Amino acid sequence: MILDVLRFTGGICIAAGVFFSFAAVVAILRFPDVFTRLHGSSKALSGGAILILLGALPYTGTVSGAMKLVLIAAFFLVSNPMASHAIARAARKRGKEENGQ
Numbered sequence: 001m002i003l004d005v006l007r008f009t010g011g012i013c014i015a016a017g018v019f020f021s022f023a024a025v026v027a028i029l030r031f032p033d034v035f036t037r038l039h040g041s042s043k044a045l046s047g048g049a050i051l052i053l054l055g056a057l058p059y060t061g062t063v064s065g066a067m068k069l070v071l072i073a074a075f076f077l078v079s080n081p082m083a084s085h086a087i088a089r090a091a092r093k094r095g096k097e098e099n100g101q
Helices: 001-028 034-055 061-095
Strands: none
Touching: 001 034, 034 061
């Protein structure tokens, strides 16, 4: 019973994560310049990936597998803002501020 509820909740988290990941793709394709693309994609992709990883927790079956997923999510929380900052800084230094040029 409890495992079924956890798996249902995991499925909801995975579905929400897929939605946010799709929103990140739309942000990359539709936004006009580098900075708005970066903002939209980094926020949505971080949320989407973390939700997918948290949704996969009930399906792992072992504590070590669950800990690996938690560590991957923590890595996403740390690395994605740093990578986004580095990309934005490089784009600013190269003068890519208007209309994605």
